[in-house]
Amino acid sequence: IIGQGLTGTWLSYFLHKQGISFKIINDPKTVSATSVASGVINPVTGRRIVQTWMIDTLLPFAIDAYRAFQQDENVPIIKEAPILSIHPSLQMRESFDYRLTHDNIYLKENDHSSLGEYFNTPFGTGEIDQCYWIDLIQFLKAGQQKISNHFIEDYFDVSDMILNEQGVQWKNINAEKIIFCDGINTMNNPYFKSLPFVPNKGEALIVKIKGLKPTNIYKTNITIVPWKDDLFWVGSSYEWSFSDALPSQGFKEKMITALNAVLKLPYEVVEHLVGIRPANTERRPFVGLHPKYPQLGICNGMGTKGCSLAPYFTKQLIDHIEQGTMIEPEADIKRFSTLLST
Ligand SMILES: Cc1cc2nc3c(=O)[nH]c(=O)nc-3n(C[C@H](O)[C@H](O)[C@H](O)COP(=O)(O)OP(=O)(O)OC[C@H]3O[C@@H](n4cnc5c(N)ncnc54)[C@H](O)[C@@H]3O)c2cc1C
The missing domain is CATH 3.30.9.10 (D-Amino Acid Oxidase, subunit A, domain 2)
Structure with a gap:
């Protein structure tokens, strides 16, 4: 996993729970959204105060996930407010x-x-x-402590990555897949830079x-x-x-x-x-595997709603990789297959 913001932390938490081996690489000097976010989950949005996209599904999932994390790690991170x-x-x-x-x-x-x-x-x-408030500082800290044996503090340079038949190699690490959760930094990634990010x-x-x-x-x-x-x-x-x-x-x-x-x-x-x-023109996340290089995945584009989107879509990505289940079509990067394949 590249990046330990909201998205990378949720991905690592679920992988750890499911006993799937992983490493997570994070460079604290690279700009991050999570470390400055207010951590609010608000089910309505905009001047017309309409309900946010998929909130009836996302909200119960997020509440359960943050409460389970809180219980597992014994640290208060979610408060109804x-x-x-x-x-x-x-x-x-x-x-x-x-x-x-x-x-x-x-x-x-x-x-x-x-x-x-x-x-x-x-x-x-x-x-x-x-509405809920998530203590993101505690969440990142506890998330990192939980997976400290798998955590590498380093800058991940895409040009150091080698794609091969087994998957991918970076320095002395071999992995079946690499999942980019590096927020706005993905805009510099040659494999995913054609996604319509708008920082x-x-x-x-x-x-x-x-x-x-x-x-x-x-x-x-x-x-x-x-x-x-x-x-x-x-x-x-x-x-x-x-x-x-x-x-x-x-x-x-x-x-x-x-x-x-x-x-x-x-x-x-x-x-x-x-x-x-890490916002984008469609206001929908970018989730899934690269159409041409399936050893490369992404969970990103959380925009202004990372707190409610990240738990649900990191789990969807894992289930997709492990069991072949479908990713929500509006979030699946399949919609950009042509763009990503050229
Ligand atoms: C001011 C502000 C307020 C916000 N308030 C809210 C809110 O109340 N509620 C809400 O739901 N959302 C809010 N958001 C949006 C939310 O912060 C994002 O949706 C979410 O944090 C995105 O998480 P992420 O993990 O995808 O990206 P990030 O948090 O940006 O994490 C990316 C991580 O990758 C690391 N990284 C990047 N490149 C590399 C590299 N090459 N090598 C190693 N590591 C790398 C970075 O250091 C970082 O840790 C707010 C955002 C801002 C800026």
């Missing part, structure tokens, strides 16, 4: 109110008077249920807010997520066009303006994070 939506405009409030009575099982009304102590709520509030830069601030309850996620035109102790993750940006993966002063100022407008409590910025999301 309803999102309190502080409507940022009249239009968003109307959108929420409409969705309350149309094709919705996740939204509900709430009593916003309790929030008035902490936030300005001129357009009212609502609640999104069945998306995301920044966030870690902010100390004394007195704000860590029981909920708060969402307005920014999202405030309990991090640890009295620290909160505040973000984010979605930049499709950028020239570097560095923290920007513009983002910081934008967040401070937004916090000043909505938050009644004093706060202090303590850290500024940046990551690149």
